[in-house]
């Protein structure tokens with residue numbers, strides 16, 4: 001049966017996700033859009049004129065849609081979409097709505113929205129569902145969704161079906177906010193692997209070794225990783241990686257800094273001992289501010305180390 005879906009936040013990720021979704025939903029389905037940028041909504045409705053409608057506010061999205069996705073930058077934006085008066089989502093009754101937040105934000109904000117929805121509309125449900133796979137994954141519908149619920153959640157089959165239209169893997173992570181826990185742990189680890197790989201490759205290169213040979217050794221030894229094999233930070237090692245194209249495309253270093261910071265905060269609150277957190281935070285913060293690295297793929301930490309000055 002046709003569905004009325006809402007999509008709030010049509011940026012680098014939200015736009016291609018919503019585009020894929022509307023082309024794959026049953027015939028007659030409609031997507032109700034909101035973004036603080038009118039431009040994004042206009043471009044979208046031009047592309048999907050019969051199946052999409054721009055809205056004046058999140059509240060208006062809630063008036064029309066039964067499943068509402070959000071894909072905005074930070075926790076403050078999620079709070080604004082939900083709690084702003086008089087135009088936030090909670091300014092409308094949310095009876096039986098499914099609310100799915102795909103943004104990468106802090107767990108506290110996500111849990112507070114979850115609790116507030118439960119109090120405000122007991123028949124509605126809020127889920128965290130952050131993604132991995134970047135803008136390319138969003139365009140090709142190959143994203144991984146880390147979903148904050150258990151496999152036996154009553155809405156899981158429906159959510160799994162919908163998210164599978166936009167991605168190829170959906171992992172039910174156990175319960176509310178655990179999708180975000182998983183996402184932040186993944187990016188903490190990935191950021192440090194990129195840094196460790198950069199440092200190790202730099203040692204080898206400065207000792208006179210060909211980085212392609214070194215990467216080949218890593219690939220069949222214990223330093224093997226997806227970062228080494230597919231996203232190698234050293235220019236020229238992986239021809240398709242951003243590093244081989246001036247670090248264009250990929251996952252911006254500022255976004256990695258944001259996620260790393262969120263992971264460190266989560267780790268502190270959880271009492272986890274983290275010996276690498278300070279070093280990682282310093283590198284990703286300084287690289288985010290450095291004009292040679294800013295706005296480029298996060299694997300640009302190799303350049304931050306001065307690796308490409310040889």
Ligand code: NAD
Pocket residue numbers: 008009010011012013014034035036037040071072073074077078080081102103104105131132133134135250251252255
């Ligand atoms: P983006 O900045 O490109 O897009 C965000 C969109 O949200 C913009 O169109 C903006 O106008 C809109 N927006 C901001 N505040 C709003 C509000 N209050 N109401 C409605 N719309 C609002 O960001 P993005 O790259 O699409 O990232 C979105 C989220 O996805 C972030 O949390 C990011 O960490 C996460 N993420 C990004 C990537 C990536 O590769 N870009 C990968 C995985 C996860």
